[in-house]
Amino acid sequence: MKLELERQDFLKAWQTAEKLAGTKSAKDSAKGVLITASDDSTVILEATDLNTSIRCKAKGANVIEPGIAVIPAAIFGASIRKLDTDDLVLEVNSERGFLNAGRNKMRFAVISPEQFPSIPESSGADTVCEISAPLLAKTITEGSSAASQPQDFPKYLGTCLLRTSEMTLTAVSTDGKRLSLSRAMCNALKDEDLLLPAPALKDFAKNAASLSAEENVKILSDGSTAWFALEDAEYSIRSVDSAFPKFERILNDERRTILRIKAGELLKALERIDIIASTTTAHIMAMALNPGGEMRITARAPELGTASETLQPEIEGGYLQLGFNVSYFMDGLKALGNEQALIEFSGDEGQTRMKRGGSDDFLYMLMPARLSQQDVMTDEESADFSRVPDDPVSAPEQEASQEQEQEQQDSPEDSGSDTPF
Numbered sequence: 001m002k003l004e005l006e007r008q009d010f011l012k013a014w015q016t017a018e019k020l021a022g023t024k025s026a027k028d029s030a031k032g033v034l035i036t037a038s039d040d041s042t043v044i045l046e047a048t049d050l051n052t053s054i055r056c057k058a059k060g061a062n063v064i065e066p067g068i069a070v071i072p073a074a075i076f077g078a079s080i081r082k083l084d085t086d087d088l089v090l091e092v093n094s095e096r097g098f099l100n101a102g103r104n105k106m107r108f109a110v111i112s113p114e115q116f117p118s119i120p121e122s123s124g125a126d127t128v129c130e131i132s133a134p135l136l137a138k139t140i141t142e143g144s145s146a147a148s149q150p151q152d153f154p155k156y157l158g159t160c161l162l163r164t165s166e167m168t169l170t171a172v173s174t175d176g177k178r179l180s181l182s183r184a185m186c187n188a189l190k191d192e193d194l195l196l197p198a199p200a201l202k203d204f205a206k207n208a209a210s211l212s213a214e215e216n217v218k219i220l221s222d223g224s225t226a227w228f229a230l231e232d233a234e235y236s237i238r239s240v241d242s243a244f245p246k247f248e249r250i251l252n253d254e255r256r257t258i259l260r261i262k263a264g265e266l267l268k269a270l271e272r273i274d275i276i277a278s279t280t281t282a283h284i285m286a287m288a289l290n291p292g293g294e295m296r297i298t299a300r301a302p303e304l305g306t307a308s309e310t311l312q313p314e315i316e317g318g319y320l321q322l323g324f325n326v327s328y329f330m331d332g333l334k335a336l337g338n339e340q341a342l343i344e345f346s347g348d349e350g351q352t353r354m355k356r357g358g359s360d361d362f363l364y365m366l367m368p369a370r371l372s373q374q375d376v377m378t379d380e381e382s383a384d385f386s387r388v389p390d391d392p393v394s395a396p397e398q399e400a401s402q403e404q405e406q407e408q409q410d411s412p413e414d415s416g417s418d419t420p421f
Contacts, residue, residue, distance in 0.1 A: 001067025005088040009060025017045040020054050021073035032070040034116045037063045052200040053119040056233035070111035120236045122227040125220035129164045131186035133217050137209035140201050142182035142335045143171025147198035155242035160198045164188040178366035194226045200237045254346040257320045261313035264338035269309040270330050273299045276307040277326040284375050288321040322348040323371040332364035
């Protein structure tokens with residue numbers, strides 16, 4: 001096999017394939033990229049980590065002699081990225097490969113194509129739906145934000161469910177403590193549930209997000225594998241053998257307190273709070289919501305310090321004090337971006353739901369964390385952070401003495417009361 005390569009154009013396809021080369025696999029053959037060069041100057045790159053695979057066309061390659069070879073991904077990729085010249089020549093025989101770039105020459109060992117793992121073909125699969133590439137990327141990114149690590153048990157905790165029904169694609173994930181759900185319109189040809197590993201889907205979404213809105217993705221399935229077919233590439237992901245929980249049964253619409261705020265504004269505040277919260281084992285913050293007044297967020301690490309943020313968003317309903325895992329809360333806000341967030345609380349032990357203001361295409365649900373005495377500021381810390389509001393809000397049920405207010409601030413057992421902070 002002999003190819004003339006235009007480095008910049010070829011590198012784009014190579015890097016896409018190289019990401020999936022199984023560098024952690026015990027099989028040496030999976031650590032390479034299979035190059036197939038045809039007489040019609042078509043060059044196909046294939047790579048796999050044995051669970052996820054890609055087959056893509058490479059631009060910037062002129063076929064001088066057709067052939068097939070498995071090139072070691074790490075060495076070859078690093079070499080062509082560091083070269084200064086754009087005109088390269090790749091030659092491969094049965095034992096060795098040669099990369100010539102002007103005065104720079106490299107010789108490397110190659111892997112027998114017969115040892116390369118078989119990549120699933122989509123020819124016998126059914127088409128499930130067709131959807132715009134950036135829209136699919138957005139749906140996967142949002143819907144997979146509650147997935148946990150793949151090694152967790154049960155298996156569905158590290159997955160994302162893709163469901164097509166009534167011209168709608170839904171992506172859902174959960175780690176048992178939270179749930180994320182995203183919906184998008186699509187051209188659905190059949191109702192189907194695809195349970196796929198979340199890390200693989202997220203990697204695909206990163207590539208799909210950079211494509212134009214005019215480029216569509218065709219999703220296919222044969223029951224054990226799902227394919228995502230683009231114009232010049234096709235990804236295949238093996239399904240996870242597990243049953244996803246019936247998530248619809250756990251969702252409810254109970255609302256006691258409602259918060260409206262820019263997701264980006266709240267996220268910045270939580271990133272500052274996280275400086276302290278991340279040093280604690282439970283990663284907990286305390287949140288107090290005073291309808292018509294302020295929102296105060298605090299985090300406390302007894303041996304290090306305390307952080308407090310005060311915001312003035314739109315708050316409706318009853319007074320509420322509750323705790324959350326900061327990372328979990330921020331994951332939901334990141335999925336929302338800088339859009340207006342509608343956050344609904346159903347008490348200090350009930351579901352908390354994040355949505356977009358005026359839209360039902362995204363839902364992020366998480367459960368509050370129980371506050372301990374260690375998570376709540378001491379009297380001394382409260383005094384350090386206290387201030388007199390310019391326009392204090394009062395209500396008949398909130399007219400308690402200063403002593404009662406302080407006692408309820410310091411006691412997590414009273415977090416569900418209607419007393420202002």
